[in-house]
Amino acid sequence: SQQGEEDPQALSIQEGENATMNCSYKTSINNLQWYRQNSGRGLVHLILIRSNEREKHSGRLRVTLDTSKKSSSLLITASRAADTASYFCATDWGGYALNFGKGTSLLVTP
Amino acid sequence: EAQVTQNPRYLITVTGKKLTVTCSQNMNHEYMSWYRQDPGLGLRQIYYSMNVEVTDKGDVPEGYKVSRKEKRNFPLILESPSPNQTSLYFCASSLSNGETQYFGPGTRLLVL
Numbered sequence: 001s002q003q004g005e006e007d008p009q010a011l012s013i014q015e016g017e018n019a020t021m022n023c024s025y026k027t028s029i030n031n032l033q034w035y036r037q038n039s040g041r042g043l044v045h046l047i048l049i050r051s052n053e054r055e056k057h058s059g060r061l062r063v064t065l066d067t068s069k070k071s072s073s074l075l076i077t078a079s080r081a082a083d084t085a086s087y088f089c090a091t092d093w094g095g096y097a098l099n100f101g102k103g104t105s106l107l108v109t110p
Numbered sequence: 111e112a113q114v115t116q117n118p119r120y121l122i123t124v125t126g127k128k129l130t131v132t133c134s135q136n137m138n139h140e141y142m143s144w145y146r147q148d149p150g151l152g153l154r155q156i157y158y159s160m161n162v163e164v165t166d167k168g169d170v171p172e173g174y175k176v177s178r179k180e181k182r183n184f185p186l187i188l189e190s191p192s193p194n195q196t197s198l199y200f201c202a203s204s205l206s207n208g209e210t211q212y213f214g215p216g217t218r219l220l221v222l
Contacts, residue, residue, distance in 0.1 A: 030208050042114075042200055042213035043153075088153070092208035096160075097143060097168060102152035 004032070004089045004101040012107045019076040021104040023089030024069075030092045032065055032072050037086045037103070046074075046087075079108045112137045116201050116214035123191055124222050131186045131217050133201030141204045142184040143168070143211070144176065146197040153200070159184055160207065191221045 004025040013019050023032065031050045035043040049056045049065045049072065056063045062075040076083055086105050090098040114135045123129055135142065143158040145168075155168030159178040173195055175187040184203075188195060198218050202211040 033210065035211075035213075040198065040216065040218070042215045043202075043211075045210045045212070048210055090211075094208070096166065096207055097155050097158055098208065098211060100145075100153040102150070 004091050004099060006089055006101045006104040008104060010105045012109065013079055015080055015108055015110050017079055019079050019106055021074050021087055023072045023101060025091045026070065027093050030094055033090045033098065034063060034074050035088045035090060037088065043088065081108050081110050084108045114201055114203055114212050114214040116217050118217060119215060120218050122220045122222065125192055126190050129188050129191060131199060133184045133186065133214060134182050135203040136182065137203060137212065138181065139203035139205055141207045142178065143202045144186050145200045145202065146170065147200060148197050193221050195219065196221050
């Protein structure tokens with residue numbers, strides 16, 4: 001499958017700092033999505049960016065997409081302890097399913 | 111409230127004892143999917159359904175069955191569970207296969 005890959009695998013920051021995680025993928029895509037998962041719970045959709053978009057914002061989240069480099073980044077500004085979670089990118093490559101990466105585990109300490 | 115529900119949330123069973131995990135969505139979504147999540151392996155798709163009576167294999171379908179007789183329901187059936195099916199299972203739905211997916215809360219399965 002055409003899995004996206006998140007980088008880094010784990011990230012630890014303090015409250016108030018910004019957190020940046022990256023996603024790389026292998027083939028052309030229709031859109032790329034970011035999801036959050038709190039420990040052992042269902043994934044929650046955060047943001048969807050289409051292949052003809054370069055940047056998208058939602059609250060404290062900023063997502064960029066560079067289709068020439070086949071990469072995306074998720075920036076969380078002014079992190080809070082409640083942002084502690086795993087973050088996954090998922091790509092729609094036009095097939096039967098989204099392809100999820102293995103995730104970045106974010107720990108935000110007070 | 112728009113949601114995807116799964117039952118049971120936790121299940122301990124023994125090898126070979128057939129089980130069904132139910133999944134239901136109230137958003138009139140056409141696309142539904144089952145995933146399993148294992149440490150170090152991420153989320154892997156088991157089966158998906160594009161619409162009623164239309165189902166197909168995902169990346170890891172061995173040992174599983176599904177059915178889609180109604181739009182809202184997409185049960186996952188393990189006819190003869192084995193210990194390697196111990197995992198965290200998620201059902202998800204979306205308007206279409208490439209769009210935002212809504213996930214259920216998960217079913218944690220332990221096969222002894």
